[in-house]
Amino acid sequence: EMIARRIEEFGGRAMPLRAVVDGADVIAPALSEVEWDALRERVSAEGLPVILPCCGAEGFLRRNHLGTQHFAHKPGAAACEMEGETIQHLQAKAEIVRACHASRYQASTEIPGEGWRADVLAWRGGARIAFEVPGGFLRLDACDYRQPRYPDGGGRGCCFFRKPPAL
Secondary structure, eight states, X not given: OHHHHHHHHTTTOOOOSEXXXXXXXXXXXXXOHHHHHHHHHHHHHHTXXXXXXXXXXXXXXXXXXXXXXXXXXXXXXXXXXTTTXXXXXXXXXXXXXXXXXXXXXXXXXXXXXXXXXXXEEEEETTEEEEEEOOSSOOOHHHHHHHGGGTTTTTSEEEEOOSSOOOO
C-alpha cells in the first residue's frame, strides 16, 4: 500500500537514474550528495535542460523519500516505456550501479541493445555485464534465452530474482 501511494505521489511516472544534462550523460547514483546538490543548483541557475534518454522528455533532479537520487519526468510529459517502475526497482538499480563503481567498473542504466535492454550495463576493459532486475515474475528459461544476447553476444547477463528459481 505504501508503494502504491508513493507511485501515485510521483504521478505514476517512471523514475530514471540517467539523464543528459548540458550534453553530458549523468548517472544519478554515481554522484555524491554534494555533487548532486551542485548539479541541481547549476541546472536551476543556468536553466539547463534535463533530457531523459528513456523517452526524450524533459525532466528534473529529485530525491525520493529513501534518499535515492534520480530524475523525474516533468508534469505533462508524454507516456514513457519505463512507466510503472517501482521504487524497489529504482533502489535495486542504484545499488547495482554503486556496487559496480566500487568494483572499478563503469556503469550506466537503461541501456538498450539488439533484442535486449539492461537495467544496468557495467564494463571494464573488454568485460561487459548486463544486469536485469525484473519488476515482476521472471522465469529462469527467459534468463537462459537472454543470456547469449547480452550485450550483443559479447558479454554476460546477471538476472536477479525475488525468489530463486527451482533448479
